[in-house]
Amino acid sequence: MVETDRPQPLGVSAAVVSNQAGVFDDWQAVLDRHRAHPFRKPIADFNRLAFEQAAEHWSRQGGELILDSGCGVGQSTRLLAARFPQACVIGVDRSADRLTRQLGPVPSNACLIRADLVDFWRLAKAAGWQLQQHFLLYPNPSPKKKDFKLRWHGHPVFPDLLALGGRLECRSNWRIYCEEMALALNYLGFSPQVSALEVTEPLTPFERKYQLSGHELWQLEVNLNAPNPA
Numbered sequence: 481m482v483e484t485d486r487p488q489p490l491g492v493s494a495a496v497v498s499n500q501a502g503v504f505d506d507w508q509a510v511l512d513r514h515r516a517h518p519f520r521k522p523i524a525d526f527n528r529l530a531f532e533q534a535a536e537h538w539s540r541q542g543g544e545l546i547l548d549s550g551c552g553v554g555q556s557t558r559l560l561a562a563r564f565p566q567a568c569v570i571g572v573d574r575s576a577d578r579l580t581r582q583l584g585p586v587p588s589n590a591c592l593i594r595a596d597l598v599d600f601w602r603l604a605k606a607a608g609w610q611l612q613q614h615f616l617l618y619p620n621p622s623p624k625k626k627d628f629k630l631r632w633h634g635h636p637v638f639p640d641l642l643a644l645g646g647r648l649e650c651r652s653n654w655r656i657y658c659e660e661m662a663l664a665l666n667y668l669g670f671s672p673q674v675s676a677l678e679v680t681e682p683l684t685p686f687e688r689k690y691q692l693s694g695h696e697l698w699q700l701e702v703n704l705n706a707p708n709p710a
């Protein structure tokens with residue numbers, strides 16, 4: 481298996497290897513379980529503090545909210561802030577090492593927050609946050625079959641992520657990741673689109689690395705504010 485979360489020199493990233501030939505067999509049972517039993521893991525104090533910091537930034541900044549979940553070094557957070565100057569862009573990652581790498585100043589309409597998304601998303605939902613856009617750029621693929629529950633759509637926090645609404649965009653170099661997420665979203669009443677991604681200007685370091693390594697890149701897009709009629 482290739483662990484794609486580990487920094488590697490540019491241009492030498494191996495393709496994702498998995499013991500799954502297609503989508504995870506039991507995805508539906510996992511989703512049903514998560515819908516029937518809301519996720520109740522206690523929220524860590526440091527994530528509450530981090531969420532307050534993010535909420536303060538938003539109340540100072542105003543504007544529509546864009547979340548860059550798993551932002552790594554925050555390159556995409558900076559680029560999105562420049563692309564959407566009227567919005568407030570919040571990049572969240574649990575890795576202090578990544579967040580503190582010196583990529584230059586963070587635009588005033590953006591901030592980088594160290595937190596675990598599993599808690600951050602639940603706090604955001606409890607606070608009634610509604611996003612304009614939500615980016616999940618190259619989440620860890622966790623490609624071993626036994627690790628399905630570590631992929632965001634297989635994690636019990638997935639319903640909380642969806643409750644934040646907005647236009648969700650997930651990118652991956654593992655097609656199955658996007659296809660599984662699309663199946664899960666369809667099952668839950670949304671209309672996702674999965675397409676091949678042609679990158680001209682990479683948005684993130686992982687995107688750049690995968691592009692230089694010749695990987696096919698995939699993109700899932702869905703409007704979470706527009707569920708299908710029941």
Ligand SMILES: C[S@@+](CC[C@H](N)C(=O)[O-])C[C@H]1O[C@@H](n2cnc3c(N)ncnc32)[C@H](O)[C@@H]1O
Nearest residue numbers: 550551552573574575596597617618684685686
């Ligand atoms: C493969 S990297 C991609 C980083 C960046 N989006 C990019 O494309 O360069 C996945 C990122 O997700 C972060 N991450 C994974 N699980 C997380 C969690 N539960 N909470 C916060 N960040 C998480 C990791 O720290 C890592 O920076």
